[in-house]
Amino acid sequence: MTSDANTTPQIDGFHLVIEALKLNGIDTVYGLPGIPITDLSRKMQAEGVRFVAFRHEQSAGNAAAAAGFLTQKPGICLTVSAPGFLNGLTALANATTNCFPMILISGSSEREIVDLQQGDYEEMDQLAIARPLCKAAFRVLHAADIGVGIARSIRSAVSGRPGGVYLDLPAKLFSQSIDAAAGQRSLIKVVDAAPKQLPAPEAVQRALDLLKGARRPLIVLGKGAAYAQADDAIRTLIEKTGIPYLPMSMAKGLLPDTHGQSASATRSFVLAEADVVLLIGARLNWLLSHGKGKTWGGANASSRQFIQIDISPTEADSNVPIAAPLIGDIGSCVSALLDGLGEHWATAPAEWTGAIAERKDKNLSKMAELLAKNPQVMNFHSALRVIRDVVKANPEAIVVNEGANTLDFARSIVDMYRPRKRLDVGTWGIMGIGMGFAVAAAITTGKPVIAIEGDSAFGFSGMEVETLCRYDLPVCVVVFNNNGVYKGTDVNPRGDDMAPTQFVKSARYDKMMEAFGGVGFNAATPAELDAALQAALASGRPTLINAVIDESAGTESGRITSLYPQHAAARKH
Ligand code: FYN
Ligand code: ADP
Secondary structure (H helix, E strand, O other), rough: OOOOOOOOOOOEEEHHHHHHHHOOOEEEEEEOOOOOHHHHHHHHHOOOOEEEEEEOOHHHHHHHHHHHHHHHHOOEEOOOOOOOHHHHHHHHHHHHHHOOOEEEEEEEEEEHHHOOOOOOOOOOOOOHHHHHHOOEEEEOOOHHHHHHHHHHHHHHHHHHOOOOOEEOOOOOOHHOOEHHHHHHOOOOOOOOOOOOOOOOHHHHHHHHHHOOOOOOOEEOHHHHHOOOOOHHHHHHHHHHHOOOOEEEEHOOOOOOOOOOEHHHHHHHHHHOOOOEEEEEEOOHHHHHHOOOOOOOOHHHHHOOOOEEEEEEOOOOOOOOOOEEEEEHHHHHHHHHHEEEEEEOOOOOOHHHHHHHHHHHHHHHHHHHHHHHHOOOOOOOOHHHHHHHHHHHHHOOOOEEEEEHHHHHHHHHOOOOOOOOOEEEEEHOOOOHHHHHHHHHHHHHHOOOOOOOOOOOHOOOOOHHHHHHHOOOOOOOEEEOOEEEEOOOOOOOOOOOOOOOOOOOOOOOOOOHHHOOOOOOEEOOOHHHHHEEEEEHHOOOOEEEEEEEEEOOOOHHHHOHHHEEEEEEEEHHH
């Protein structure tokens, strides 16, 4: 705020943006400074908004998205114009795809020059480019409209189905000054940004009727259920009805993975056999084979009936008919179902739960045998066994997970015990979220983070180890180093360059962490990995463990090899 003897006090665009964010309880911004937002980042810090600076905008955007998922408040990412904006855009689009609330605020160049395409510094029509990749996109041209711009962005990000929002702030806006009192009055404190949406009573009854008649009911929990923070109600519904449940990867831990009703270890069986499926915050997209086909029992698929709890009314029928859509927020919908269960609800038939238990026990024993092996060179199982045990002993730790085999094996081996403790590649199967998600997890929760990273996946955000060190975050990165994408054993038949999937052999990723003052370990055995992990958690220091994995371990693309175009898969095998 500025003033002199002859003028009324003034407030500029910089401070209006900061005040508007603070007024709405936003205390942290993730970004990367540069023209025209460097001063904004400095002034944010001076005014008590934490500015967490990254080495690449995509990681800053990923951090904002993860913060949004974990806190239900929009995570804010701040970028410079054109190239910085584009670097942040992948994270914005990914947040939208995953239904994570985030706002990408980007500085932009002079409108008069950009719109006439006269070749400005970092010229780009950012608003037009962002619009199809997010829920809403806004631009503010006048300082007096900053309050409205921020308020609309917050509401758009968190209300209804959460997602990404773009807010364009041209450079000239920051230096505009307006009367300070009028400026303060122009700011909006958003009231009830994500209003509860109660389901219609007849929709609740329809769902209950269907559930009551089920002989082989199943509940599928998605990351929407984790986001909703309705943990107690969801657990009560599952336990009261006795219905087996299947958590999607980021819903793991909503109930402990060791829960008797978890059907994770018999996924194929329950999907193929269930007759009524209650989806809670999970979409019938590729991860659930679109609700049809072989995964869902082939010929039997058409007789299955779905109940779908979702905040978005247009999600129902997106792939197969939904017999009982239950539209509303998950907390309200699950509570309404609970109210409707009454005193005498019959729990899921023993024939069904018994059949599941039998198969589950077999699969768990098979897995236990695999995990007990100690091959000469570590493989995914022997290394993940160690991480599984460490997570069990430290259930408050947050697991970040990306890669192909590293992702797929970790998902089934590393049990989660508490809600919202697992962050991963999500709906797109995106690579590069690792360090951004890890930073946000550490900052928003203050808890230790274990980032289980494929060596390829780590490469996308690896430079952020400097960020981990700069902020001295309790993040332990474990790089599953098998010398390549998928594995390190491919051979280039021509013998000149290395094969496309190969990396430098026996690389020492731990040295990257040491370069910035963090702690590095090289672990070639489960005992070394265990010792390194224990040390990392005890110290709370940024640590990178280079876990040496058999380069022939793993398969092409982990569990999703079938997604390759057919002829390529045939050539491969
Ligand atoms: C699971 N399983 C277990 C356990 N947990 N067995 C024993 N013990 C435990 N704890 C069994 C489970 O029943 C399955 O066997 C099998 O292990 C695999 O389980 P998963 O991983 O849950 O199931 P599946 O079929 O792989 O799931 C499909 C999927 C998943 C699409 C949801 O693959 C996925 O989330 N993929 C994301 C991939 C991705 O995004 N990759 C990034 C890009 S990589 P059966 O019941 O016998 O089937 C680019 O190349
Ligand atoms: P997963 O990949 O784990 O199966 P998805 O991302 O496909 O999960 O599904 C999440 C779903 O949850 C989305 O359809 C979204 O609209 C819904 N959702 C998110 N938050 C809420 C909420 N608070 N109440 C109801 N539905 C929600």
